[in-house]
Amino acid sequence: MNLFNINSGGFTSDRSFDQCLKCTACTSQCPVALARPDFPGPKQCGPDGERLRLKSPDFLDDALKYCTGCKRCEVACPSDVRIADIIALAKDKYGNNSFKVRDFVLSHTDMMGTLTRGTAPLVNKLTSIKPVKMLMDKGLGIDQRRTFPAYARKSFRSQYKSVAARQENFVRKVSYFHGCSVNNNEPELGMDLIKVLNAMNIGVRLMKKEKCCGVPLVANGFHKKARANGELNMASFEESLNGGSERVVATSSSCAWMLKDEYPHILGVSNENVQSRISFITRFLANEFKSGNIPAMKPVNLKVAYHSPCHLIRAGGVIHTLKTLWEIPGLELTQLDSNCCGIAGTYGFKKENYETSQSVGDKLFKQIEASGCDYVVTDCETCKWQVEMSTSKKVLHPVTLLAMSLA
Template identity: 50%
Template sequence: MEYQIKNISPNNLEQCIKCTICTVYCPVLAVNPDYPGPKQAGPDGERYRLKNPEFYDAALKYCLNCKRCEVACPSNVKIGDIIQTARIRYDKRQVSLRDRMLASTDFMGKMATSMSFIVNTALRMPLTKSVMDFTLGIDHHRNFPTYSSETFESWMRREAPDQSSFPRRLSYFHGCFVNYNNPALGRDFVKLMNAIGYGVSLLEKERCCGVAKIANKMVDEARRDARLNIGSIRKAVSRGQQVIATSSTCVFTIRDEYPHLLDVDNADVRDSILLATAFLNRLVDEGRVKLVFRKDYRRRITYHTPCHMQKLGWAIHSVSLLRSIPGLTLVPLESSCCGIAGTYGFKKENYAYSQAIGRELFDRIIEAGVDLVATDCETCKMQIEMSTGVKVENPVTILAEALDVEATMKANGVK
């Protein structure tokens, strides 16, 4: 199938000054000699591909789309976008059953939550993992997240009447992980927003942000879901509501990947889509809300910056909020990629590279001797917990746990 992507080719590849800084910061190139690196796979390769698609190199599949090359680039070349577009446009391989299963998060989530006990038990069994490794190519070392018996959307529908009593409202893009795997994070978000005087609404309709479908070449499906999401976001914004998410990857995909990779225009609502910690920290900085924390809260925590969070430039918001908790000791952690990159680290052919990329990060976390790791990305959570044995939580959950709800509501005039 021929995909039409208007906004990217030839992109800004001619701005590349061939400094090779991007290759220094590429986490894949350091562990995988088969990957040509961001400069060769991106702007250099695109010059050839524009002349003849036969120059497409299948090794581009090893790109994580972590965007660290773009963060490092002094010329602001959209290296990651160039590589992802080349994969979409020139890779002729059909989408496998494995890739379709990994990318169809809504479909698989609905199936799994309806029989969560059976699914969770089966996914923990070595025999099940071995069968999936042999038949599907999902590496048997990989741990799957557990599925909830109740979706966040179901819980939220029961809470809707209480949320309508707040004078200020916002809409929540909860994402697949909160809905099917970690509804507790969604409940913590509602608790936190209610304490500062905001009622929370679901979007009229919501589907997966599309990052997994984009990575697995299910572009038509990703574009369909993106259009539905943007339509719902526009309706929320037209009601005067900002749209807040708790996943850095969801926010990055909706804000930046929709127009670049899917040709879905979001210019009219982009600035109204924020990560929860960015939204909250700005309110605190502006003196519009006040957070009051429990006096008995004690934690030693480190913060891991997800790659897409680094691209957004918003890690400062999560770190600032965590530092504002009096009983929390925040241990510095140098930013590096954890290696999972969504569905990438689940695939048998990528598993060893995924673990090698994250090894330095895992060692630093273990050496830090912390009680907990904070991060804004759900797949980073999966990877770090599996590879270090240290529990990982979203900063929203940590803030909600440390919060003195009654004192915060009183400080913000919430009745």
């Protein structure tokens, strides 16, 4: 836990602002400050603003709402100031957290998945037609230019049942935190993970219960709900690790970052009993490959461009994805000079953020189109949605590419 973390009156505050050297390195790297002249930037919204807000909440600047939470400022900071966390916690503590239907719908991802499951084809059709998009724009404030990710007809957890028994035959097993996106939108990624790990003689279990990691809930002001989810997830992780799983792995880079690195200081949820055994999947795979456990693969003969997601950069995990991809035969890999893609989870769905979101991602979109790649590869589901909406390319997860290469 951060040394400067304090918890009072039900709120967590991050006191790392005292370490600020006022160098402005953070502001120079903030994609929103570059795209919006009215956003004061991380130094002013984070450490500078927090000193004032502690004197009086009246100093809360409404512009904090434009922060995407990308954490590029924290990567740039030479003094380990948790700038994005200071901003996120200030929004929760001092902000106007009045209930908004739009923010509830966008952030309660597991609930929306459950509600739409029986009618996925109809919901997908409705959310793609112009009159409905216009209604959502005018009525809810969800920008009509945004493309919605499609819901799957059958959840990942249902599909998993067909392979569950076989997983217990493996001597080595890991537990898989699939997250909302795999369960509701992209179950094929979860099934790809099972194919890959089974080819490496590792079984894949699911937790008896898992809830949304909390990233969209925190971004939309539902900290209490995120905290409850966090408590449940940590209890589930402990149960599965005590029950014979070696580790808990996640295929979403943002979920993994939240579960492993953010729970204690953002939500006050202790993860100390399990923290060292939570891995983003490419870290786990790169370690397995290094120890010689590499599945049999055939050449894929593809040219791909890799976009590194902001939260994976913050976690220091990009190198593990690159090491994983380098093992795939016949893969021509270009690493993009990745700026933030701009979507930032639910941020880019909001009408007031759409222009900023697309402006932040513009440099990346141009690089992708110029790359001549067959596919873009990235580790984050919302980066995938943004790139597929804003370019002509289809986006694959590294695990899907590995599954395609299995002999």
